[in-house]
Amino acid sequence: MAGLLAGILDLALPRECGGCDVPGTSWCARCDDELGRDPTSLRPRVDPGVPCWALGPYSGPRRGAVLALKERNRHDLARPLGVALAGAIRTLRVLGHIDPPELGRLVLVPAPTRDRAARSRGGDPVRRFASAAAESLWPETVSVPSVLRMGRGVRDSVGLGAAARAENVAGHIEFRGPSRRRWPPRENVGAVSAVSDPTVLLVDDVLTTGATASESVCVLAEFGIRVDGVVVIAAV
Numbered sequence: 367m368a369g370l371l372a373g374i375l376d377l378a379l380p381r382e383c384g385g386c387d388v389p390g391t392s393w394c395a396r397c398d399d400e401l402g403r404d405p406t407s408l409r410p411r412v413d414p415g416v417p418c419w420a421l422g423p424y425s426g427p428r429r430g431a432v433l434a435l436k437e438r439n440r441h442d443l444a445r446p447l448g449v450a451l452a453g454a455i456r457t458l459r460v461l462g463h464i465d466p467p468e469l470g471r472l473v474l475v476p477a478p479t480r481d482r483a484a485r486s487r488g489g490d491p492v493r494r495f496a497s498a499a500a501e502s503l504w505p506e507t508v509s510v511p512s513v514l515r516m517g518r519g520v521r522d523s524v525g526l527g528a529a530a531r532a533e534n535v536a537g538h539i540e541f542r543g544p545s546r547r548r549w550p551p552r553e554n555v556g557a558v559s560a561v562s563d564p565t566v567l568l569v570d571d572v573l574t575t576g577a578t579a580s581e582s583v584c585v586l587a588e589f590g591i592r593v594d595g596v597v598v599i600a601a602v
């Protein structure tokens with residue numbers, strides 16, 4: 367019985383930091399500091415044509431947390447990642463790169479994940495931390511519509527170069543959202559935001575070449591949705 371209880375507690379409270387594996391805490395203060403640094407501007411090899419930012423390079427706690435959330439089902443890490451993403455959005459607003467909420471309701475569109483991969487991990491990790499970012503921005507109303515889907519025929523892109531990655535996703539990202547007439551999604555739309563253009567950010571965990579972001583921006587544009595920027599946790 368004691369063993370069972372300990373097992374349940376282990377599941378509820380991971381004993382090591384998701385960013386650096388230090389024992390005794392699920393997320394340590396050092397990783398939190400590192401994740402909370404100002405976002406950096408990116409110039410992806412495949413240019414999505416909109417500004418791109420990362421919380422930092424794909425190393426340290428960013429790499430640790432992204433991998434643990436994706437590969438080890440450490441769903442608890444969606445919160446620190448989401449809080450850091452929300453912090454980056456606040457910073458980008460202060461710096462004038464992203465419109466303040468008064469000028470348009472914020473919409474965070476999760477970049478598409480290969481469905482089978484997401485299912486095997488117990489849900490879409492990008493949507494998880496995007497939702498946590500939206501919660502962290504409360505009382506601002508932020509929507510997180512999962513309107514992009516990676517179609518069949520997309521391979522795992524690990525090991526592919528920029529051109530091969532672009533070719534891999536070209537034509538394979540599908541829009542499955544509401545029609546343009548209903549954009550932005552109507553849930554919780556207030557009187558003010560309903561009449562102003564939303565600020566749309568594409569969010570993803572890792573940006574490698576920019577191929578997925580570029581194709582996503584194109585697909586959204588085809589449906590009349592202008593993306594204002596791309597924000598990712600980490601850039602390779």
Ligand SMILES: [Zn+2]
Pocket residue numbers: 383384385386387388393394395396397398427
């Ligand atoms: Zn740590």
